[in-house]
Every structure is written in C-alpha cells, then in structure tokens.
Amino acid sequence: MxxxxxxxxxxxxxxxxxxxxxxxxxxxxxxxxxxxxxxxxxxxxxxxxxxxxxxxxxxxxxxxxxxxxxxxxxxxxxxxxxxxxxxxxxxxxxxxxxxxxxxxxxxxxxxxxxxxxxxxxxxxxxxxxxxxxxxxxxxxxxxxxxxxxxxxxxxxxxxxxxxxxxxxxxxxxxxxxxxxxxxxxxxxxxxxxxxxxxxxxxxxxxxxxTNDVVAFDEFSISPNPATSKLNVYLPQNAKNTTISVYDVLGKKVYSKSIDALSSTSVDVSNWNSGVYIIRISSDNSTQTKRFVKQ
Ligand SMILES: [Ca+2]
Structure with missing residues (x-):
C-alpha cells in the first residue's frame, strides 16, 4: 500500500x-x-x-x-x-x-x-x-x-x-x-x-x-565609392575580428580574419561594379556598412 x-x-x-x-x-x-x-x-x-x-x-x-x-x-x-x-x-x-x-x-x-x-x-x-x-x-x-x-x-x-x-x-x-x-x-x-x-x-x-555594457566604436571605410582598394579602419577594442563582404544577393564574396590590427585594406579591383555590404564581427560586436564598387 x-x-x-x-x-x-x-x-x-x-x-x-x-x-x-x-x-x-x-x-x-x-x-x-x-x-x-x-x-x-x-x-x-x-x-x-x-x-x-x-x-x-x-x-x-x-x-x-x-x-x-x-x-x-x-x-x-x-x-x-x-x-x-x-x-x-x-x-x-x-x-x-x-x-x-x-x-x-x-x-x-x-x-x-x-x-x-x-x-x-x-x-x-x-x-x-x-x-x-x-x-x-x-x-x-x-x-x-x-x-x-x-x-x-x-x-x-x-x-x-x-x-x-x-x-x-x-x-x-x-x-x-x-x-x-x-x-x-x-x-x-x-x-x-x-x-x-x-x-x-x-x-x-x-x-x-556585451554590446549593452561595453562601448564599441564604429568602424569606418574609405574611399566610398571604391575603385581598386577599400581601406577598413577598425575600432580600438575589437578583438578576434572577421571582415566579411556580401553582394546584394547576400552571397559572401570576401572573408578575412584579422587580429591586433587597427586597419587593413581589401583589394576590390576585380570585383563587379555595384553595392556591397561589409560586415565586421568581433568578440563584442557585429556592425555592417554599405559601400559601392565603381
Ligand atoms: Ca543551427
């Protein structure tokens, strides 16, 4: 029982x-x-x-x-x-x-x-x-x-x-x-x-x-439009950063991992003309910007 x-x-x-x-x-x-x-x-x-x-x-x-x-x-x-x-x-x-x-x-x-x-x-x-x-x-x-x-x-x-x-x-x-x-x-x-x-x-x-508690400066790019080289300037506190570029259809056309650099450049000279989206991902943030390849 x-x-x-x-x-x-x-x-x-x-x-x-x-x-x-x-x-x-x-x-x-x-x-x-x-x-x-x-x-x-x-x-x-x-x-x-x-x-x-x-x-x-x-x-x-x-x-x-x-x-x-x-x-x-x-x-x-x-x-x-x-x-x-x-x-x-x-x-x-x-x-x-x-x-x-x-x-x-x-x-x-x-x-x-x-x-x-x-x-x-x-x-x-x-x-x-x-x-x-x-x-x-x-x-x-x-x-x-x-x-x-x-x-x-x-x-x-x-x-x-x-x-x-x-x-x-x-x-x-x-x-x-x-x-x-x-x-x-x-x-x-x-x-x-x-x-x-x-x-x-x-x-x-x-x-x-982490975005909500740690200030994260914006990255910047130049020149825009770009013809041969796109310069990318990274925020001070970016760590383990990956740069990715997508075309307007969302297809990834470029990806590069960088660390301990404040700037880098992407060779776009052979790319088709048009609008691209560049995405910077790091341990504490993801940001995107648009740029034009002429
Ligand atoms: Ca899954």
Whole structure:
C-alpha cells in the first residue's frame, strides 16, 4: 500500500510539473524540424517553412529555420510572423531569469523589423493580454547573418490595447504564446509583403549582449565609392575580428580574419561594379556598412 502511494504521488508530481521555458535553452534546428515554430495556416506551414541542413551562420552542417511569406497582402502565409505555443517557450520567463532572446537572423528579401511578442491565454486558448517589444531590431536585406539580442524585460514591451489588463511583468510570468515577427509598428501581427526570414539558435538568454555594457566604436571605410582598394579602419577594442563582404544577393564574396590590427585594406579591383555590404564581427560586436564598387 505504501509503495502504491509512493508511485501514485510520483506520478502526480511528475504530471503536475509543467514543462516550460528553461534558462539558456536553444532552438538550433540541427534536427531539421521547425522545433515547434509555425504560422497561422498549418497547410501552408509545411510549404513556406523549410529547415535547410546547411547554410546557417556556421556554413556547412549548420541547420536553420527559414520562412518565406507569400508576398500577398492578406491570406495564409502573407504576414511576416511565426509563433510557438510549445511548452518550451511558455511559462515563467522571469522566474527562469530570462532577460533577452538572442538569435541569428538573416533577411534575404525585404528588410525585417524584428520584434518579440508574448501573450498569456484564457481557458478557451485565446490570447488575452498581448504585448510586443517596443523597439524593432532592423535587419537589412542582404546583410548576411546577424547576431541579434532582443531584451525582454517588462520595460521593453508595449502592452497592446484591448487585452485583459495584465502588466508586462504578469505576462512574462505566465506566457502561453511567443511570436517572432516583423513590423515597423508595435503590433501583434506581422507586416505583409514578400519577406524571407531565416533564424538560427533562438536562445532564452539570461544576459544582455556585451554590446549593452561595453562601448564599441564604429568602424569606418574609405574611399566610398571604391575603385581598386577599400581601406577598413577598425575600432580600438575589437578583438578576434572577421571582415566579411556580401553582394546584394547576400552571397559572401570576401572573408578575412584579422587580429591586433587597427586597419587593413581589401583589394576590390576585380570585383563587379555595384553595392556591397561589409560586415565586421568581433568578440563584442557585429556592425555592417554599405559601400559601392565603381
Ligand atoms: Ca543551427
């Protein structure tokens, strides 16, 4: 009898323990599934969402998540918006000490105004209080993979009108739905128009980016437009720096790792004329600039 009771109490306690967000969990898409991320139309989700096995920020063997909108102004798959109602992105973010969502993002068609949306829900599974991060992170189309930190503390959110009146802190402690969306305005819905949103390593982070505490000077380039040589001047505190250059289609055309240098130059004399994007990544920052090859 005692053993039966023990087993019963074990079963009860394990069924009561609710799976929820865990500090520093990562959706890395290495299993080539969307890992619970989907769109409003389940039929179109299987068509518009893909999970390529290669081509993430680490190149070959780095799987990632890719969503291509239909480009229509309305209807299924027209909005640049994905959501998760999986247990993994629900529950008590504050209790887990999660203060930011970090991820790798790439926009290959149209700029992305990235925001995180969170909502709790009522007993009929409808979102009740909805909120989105107030400041979008702008990902320029064709700028390659960017490492992004979106702070998600209560003061980072705009609580949308028409809800049940929970505060941002209350929603953060009882999340049922999380959204990743693009909209220049603070909205629960993504914007329409053709977008390709690539994502990797969506992380429930307990720290803000080093960027937020360490000042990082901008790098500079000259001349712009460049004809034969593009000079690159690096910030003082850059360490383990990689210079990458992408063409307008997002194809990497140049990459070089440098250390302990304050300036370097790139020979562009044989490159096609046009617009390029140069990206400087170091231990504590990633920055991009556009330049023109004449
Ligand atoms: Ca990956």
């Amino acid at each position: 005692k053993i039966k009771l023990l087993i019963l109490s074990f079963l009860l306690s394990s069924s009561v323990a609710i799976a929820q967000v865990v500090a520093n969990q990562v959706d890395d898409f290495e299993d080539n599934t969307p890992q619970g991320w989907t769109i409003g139309s389940s039929t179109l989700a299987g068509i518009l969402i893909t999970t390529p096995a290669d081509g993430g920020p680490d190149g070959a063997g780095d799987g990632y998540f890719s969503y291509t909108t239909t480009g229509s102004s309305n209807g299924g798959g027209s909005k640049c918006l994905i959501f998760s109602r999986n247990a993994q992105w629900s529950g008590d973010f504050i209790g887990q000490g999660v203060v930011a969502v970090k991820m790798d993002v790439r926009a290959t068609s149209g700029d992305i105004n990235l925001r995180i949306g969170l909502a709790d829900q009522d007993s009929n599974s409808f979102p009740v209080t909805q909120m989105v991060t107030t400041n979008p992170v702008v990902i320029t189309a064709g700028s390659g993979w960017q490492e992004v930190t979106i702070p998600i503390q209560p003061s980072d959110f705009t609580v949308l009108p028409g809800g049940s009146g929970l505060t941002a802190a209350q929603v953060l402690a009882s999340v049922v739905e999380m959204r990743i969306l693009s909209n220049p305005s603070a909205s629960w819905i993504g914007e329409s128009g053709l977008r390709v949103m690539d994502l990797n390593d969506i992380t429930a982070s307990t720290t803000l980016s």
